[in-house]
Amino acid sequence: xxxxxxxxxxxxxxxxxxxxxxxxxxxxxxxxxxxxxxxxxxxxxxxxxxxxxxxxxxxxxxxxxxxxxxxxxxxxxxxxxxxxxxxxxxxxxxxxxxxxxxxxxxxxxxxxxxxxxxxxxxxxxxxxxxxxxxxxxxxxxxxxxxxxxxxxxxxxxxxxxxxxxxxxxxxxxxxxxxxxxxxxxxxxxxxxxxxxxxxxxxxxxxxxxxxxxxxxxxxxxxxxxxxxxxxxxxxxxxxxxxxxxxxxxxxxxxxxxxxx
Numbered sequence: 001x002x003x004x005x006x007x008x009x010x011x012x013x014x015x016x017x018x019x020x021x022x023x024x025x026x027x028x029x030x031x032x033x034x035x036x037x038x039x040x041x042x043x044x045x046x047x048x049x050x051x052x053x054x055x056x057x058x059x060x061x062x063x064x065x066x067x068x069x070x071x072x073x074x075x076x077x078x079x080x081x082x083x084x085x086x087x088x089x090x091x092x093x094x095x096x097x098x099x100x101x102x103x104x105x106x107x108x109x110x111x112x113x114x115x116x117x118x119x120x121x122x123x124x125x126x127x128x129x130x131x132x133x134x135x136x137x138x139x140x141x142x143x144x145x146x147x148x149x150x151x152x153x154x155x156x157x158x159x160x161x162x163x164x165x166x167x168x169x170x171x172x173x174x175x176x177x178x179x180x181x182x183x184x185x186x187x188x189x190x191x192x193x194x195x196x197x198x199x200x201x202x203x204x205x206x207x208x209x210x211x212x213x214x215x216x217x218x219x220x221x222x223x224x225x226x227x228x229x230x231x232x233x234x235x236x237x238x239x240x241x242x243x244x245x246x247x248x249x250x251x252x253x254x255x256x257x258x259x260x
Contacts, residue, residue: 046064046065046066046069048067048068048069048070049066049069049070050069050070051069051070051071051074052070052071052072052073052074053072053073053074054071054074054075055074055075056074056075056076056079057075057076057077057078057079058077058078058079058080059076059079059080060079060080061076061079061080061081061084062080062081062082062083062084063082063083063084064084064085065084065085066084066085066086066089067085067086067087067088067089068087068088068089069086069089069090070089070090071089071090071091071094072090072091072092072093072094073092073093073094074091074094074095075094075095076091076094076095076096076099077095077096077097077098077099078097078098078099079096079099079100080099080100081096081099081100081101081104082100082101082102082103082104083102083103083104083105084101084104084105085104085105086104086105086106086109087105087106087107087108087109088107088108088109089106089109089110090109090110091109091110091111091114092110092111092112092113092114093112093113093114094111094114094115095114095115096114096115096116096119097115097116097117097118097119098117098118098119099116099119099120100119100120101119101120101121101124102120102121102122102123102124103122103123103124104121104124104125105124105125106124106125106126106129107125107126107127107128107129108127108128108129109126109129109130110129110130111126111129111130111131111134112130112131112132112133112134113132113133113134114131114134114135115134115135116134116135116136116139117135117136117137117138117139118137118138118139119136119139119140120139120140121136121139121140121141121144122140122141122142122143122144123142123143123144123145124141124144124145125144125145126144126145126146126149127145127146127147127148127149128147128148128149129146129149129150130149130150131146131149131150131151131154132150132151132152132153132154133152133153133154134151134154134155135154135155136154136155136156136159137155137156137157137158137159138157138158138159139156139159139160140159140160141156141159141160141161141164142160142161142162142163142164143162143163143164144161144164144165145164145165146164146165146166146169147165147166147167147168147169148167148168148169149166149169149170150169150170151166151169151170151171151174152170152171152172152173152174153172153173153174154171154174154175155174155175156174156175156176156177156179157175157176157177157178157179158177158178158179159176159179159180160179160180161176161179161180161181161184162180162181162182162183162184162201163182163183163184164181164184164185165184165185166184166185166186166189167185167186167187167188167189168187168188168189169186169189169190170189170190171186171189171190171191171194172190172191172192172193172194173192173193173194174191174194174195175194175195176194176195176196176199177195177196177197177198177199178197178198178199179199179200180199180200180201181199181200181201181202181204181205182200182201182204182205183201183204183205183206184205184206185205185206186205186206186207186210187206187207187208187209187210188208188209188210189207189210189211190210190211191207191210191211191212191216191218192211192212192213192215192216192230193213193215193216194212194216194217195216195217196216196217196218196219196222197217197218197219198219199219199221199222202219202221202222203221203222203223205222207222207223207224207226207227208226208227209226209227209228210227210228211227211228211229211230212224212227212228212229212230213229213230213231213232214232
């Protein structure tokens with residue numbers, strides 16, 4: 001069977017790593033090529049590789065380096081991704097449902113539309129990543145770091161987010177319900193139009209400086225006293241500055257949660 005140069009190169013890289021055979025499907029143009037590679041890819045350094053559309057279901061990729069890799073639409077369902085470095089990688093539209101990604105690094109990665117349903121992501125680092133419309137329902141996010149991440153429109157239903165960090169994250173339009181947020185930190189996060197309801201230990205999470213608006217639904221146990229309310233369009237804040245009788249009028253405009 002003819003293989004793409006990339007596929008052949010991948011086989012050459014993986015050949016020394018084990019003897020158990022597995023299959024992966026890599027798309028190339030209008031054709032698909034079945035790669036018979038080795039099941040244990042643990043610790044592989046294949047930064048920048050293009051595995052878009054590859055079927056890596058249940059593959060063991062522990063400790064691998066996939067920095068700046070292209071994995072758009074890839075199937076990583078039930079894969080072992082413990083301690084994998086995906087820094088700057090593009091996994092948009094990929095499926096990581098049921099994957100084990102404890103201590104994985106997704107810093108500045110593109111994870112738009114990725115399915116993380118039921119994944120083990122304890123202590124994973126998503127700082128600065130883009131997770132637009134991603135699904136993290138029923139996932140273990142304990143200790144995960146989403147600082148500065150873009151989670152607009154994301155779904156986190158039934159997720160365990162104990163000790164997770166969402167500082168300065170964008171959660172506009174996100175749904176975060178029926179999970180555990182004990183000691184989670186949402187300081188400075190944007191929650192415009194978000195839904196945060198039925199959250200266990202909601203009173204033990206920090207929302208200092210987080211912004212919300214009339215479209216935000218907050219669990220009644222959340223301490224909103226140190227949050228920042230953003231008025232709806234058309235509303236104004238009139239500040240009497242006392243500068244020689246000058247009245248300063250500041251208009252606060254609601255930001256479209258899905259506009260960059």
